[in-house]
Amino acid sequence: MQPGFEELFNKYLNNTLTKDEMLVFQRLLASDDQKESLRMLIDTEISTNSQEYRYEDQHWFAELETNVLTNIRNTRTKTRYMNWGWRKTVAAAALVVLGVGAAIWILMRLDAERSIIKPGSQIALLRLANGKEIQLSERHESIVLGEELMYSDGASIEGVDKHEAIHQDMVVTVPRGGTYHIILGDGTKIWLNSDSKLTYKIRRRDQPRELDLQGEAYFEVAHQYVVKNNTKVKLPFLVHTQAQTVQVLGTSFNISAYGGEATRTTLVEGKVGINLTGQVELHQLKPNQQAIVSGNKIALIPVDPTNYVSWKDGTFSFSDEDLAHILNQIGRWYKVNVNYEDDSLRKLKFEGVLPRNEDLNFVLNALETTGEVKFTVEGNTVYVKRK
Template sequence: MTKTKDKIRLQELAHKYLQGNLTKKEKNEVDKWFSQTNEEPLEVSDLYARDEEEHKQIIFNRIKEEIGTKRSRVFALWKGIAAAVFVIFAIGLGMWYFKGNNEPVIQMAKVSGNDIAPGNNQATLTLANGKTILLSSVVNEKLLKEAGAEVQKNSKGELVYKQLVPAESSELEYHTLTTSRGEQYQVILPDDSHVWLNSASSIKFPVNFASSKERRVFITGEAYFEVAKDKIKPFRVVSDSQLVTVYGTHFNINSYKDEAGTRTTLLEGSVDVNGTLLKPKQQAINEDGGIKVIPVNVEDVVAWKNGYFRFKAETLESIMRKVSRWYNVDVEFQSESLKSIEFGGIMTKYMNVSMVLKKLELTGEASFELKGKTIIVKNRK
């Protein structure tokens, strides 16, 4: 039987396949798996689907699209993906979860109470003069022009800063982009660096980098960076008790105060974390005044940015912190022992919270009740 970690990886690839986001390397990875395995089916994420028929239709539409536009590359995928259609719901909608013994548990889940929709792209922009602007899904709107910068929203809903000729004053003016629980947002800084801001987070940045010797920004919560290269002006990120220096790279910083330390994860390039250099696929854990470096699966770390939850031997307490931020809910545990239960799996985060809780209940380890804006985690009877 395919190992649990391999199944989780293949579920992720199936998820990306339906979105049309597989890279060439990932296509080859799927091709290789299907060429070696033809007896064990792969479950495909339900991805926004409300029911089984809609889920099947999404898959078939995606296959038809591949056949019509990329005929030469689709046939290796066809066999496995088409076969998967008939077993998608063998173990609950769109998801396999595994307990410590790596065996799936089939169980009917029950969630009482109301339902809560997933978070969305929304944030608040605070200007240098203290004025605030609520940012929603409106696009192609010129928001403002001040302090040597022009601010717009593009067709993707991203906040885009265009650096203009700096004003005579050398004093830097800062804007702050803030997300509450249930919100996320993206901003392209004046130097063309791209920042994804997770829920309950903020980034403070100069509206113009032209007059400064460095590109220094300040964050709280969690953010993913794709930094534009500039050999003259280093890019620096200040978070809780930490300074990260880069020259052009991709990395993620998790600095929530309710998490254990600040975690900086490098995807590509190189960064300096309080004097410690990281290599790709390494994470620096800054806790109790020291830095510990560990190897990590970067796809687990940035799953939030790519639109899904991805858990691998993760405690229920940690999982529920993520659920709390994304759905803007509070969480209560009936007993302390429930917090240490470990889960593994992936699922889209664009579903109502009741579906997330039902998938977690498939393990048979805990039950959930939703009362207003509070999730109560209970011992399984």
């Protein structure tokens, strides 16, 4: 006789599901019929063991539960789903369902010894055109690059006059293991990811706004207008990378342009045009589309933008993604190198969400639960092997 949904749920918490039962459980999770039952089981589990959770954990679990339960879709057999378990001997489990791919997640906070490799933090270096370099403070959320140079809360930047930024280009560099938030004088907001460099080119008010990007950044571009021939027109916003130029009129989008990787431009809302370097044709990108540029070729594909912008909100999110791409992101954030025992491992597909605020050991353990790969860490190198 096949176990019921509640029995399968409890067996999952106790890590006693057989492979056949796991497949049944995942099929049930992919069905809309189980949404309410699952929510009740999750709420019961959290409330029963509430003393073992910090308040902020419960709040985060509840928010994630609400988000993912609205997006359950059928699984794809070629994708490995990351399932991370809390053992009840250490801490009580809080179960959450991952919407994309109906992957099951059990969030863990083991009290056992953790990896010494900690996640990145908010660090960046600002360089002015006169060569002056300033290490930006981790204590402030963001920096404003405009008529005045300051932190977004109004605090002064040590060693810099507020008016020093006027009429000079500025470069913000975020190292591996860092991230930083930038606000331009026009109100545009930029999140700069690890191992990235952004050059802000100061221009006259009636000229297009221009930036050069190496690495990855998420943009929320503010509208800016000028009057030309008695007509009010929007000023273009241009982002140059080695492979392309993105033309923006006011929108939200993400660009990933790391050396050795394809350049990915993901549009969340609005409209952008992309010119490949050395080419005239303008490629229009619509919301929920991604442009992938490799060499002198471009491909436009439909995507869920969440998977490509979640890093700015504190998670890694993957949908049917190559292990190599996942570990490239993890490597930059944790400042580690990756070595593959077998190059075929690079092409394994994974689906899931991982927090960016946990240590490296936590993240690698989650990936290992797929049963496909095993990791060892020596110094600052992660070795990837097949199980």
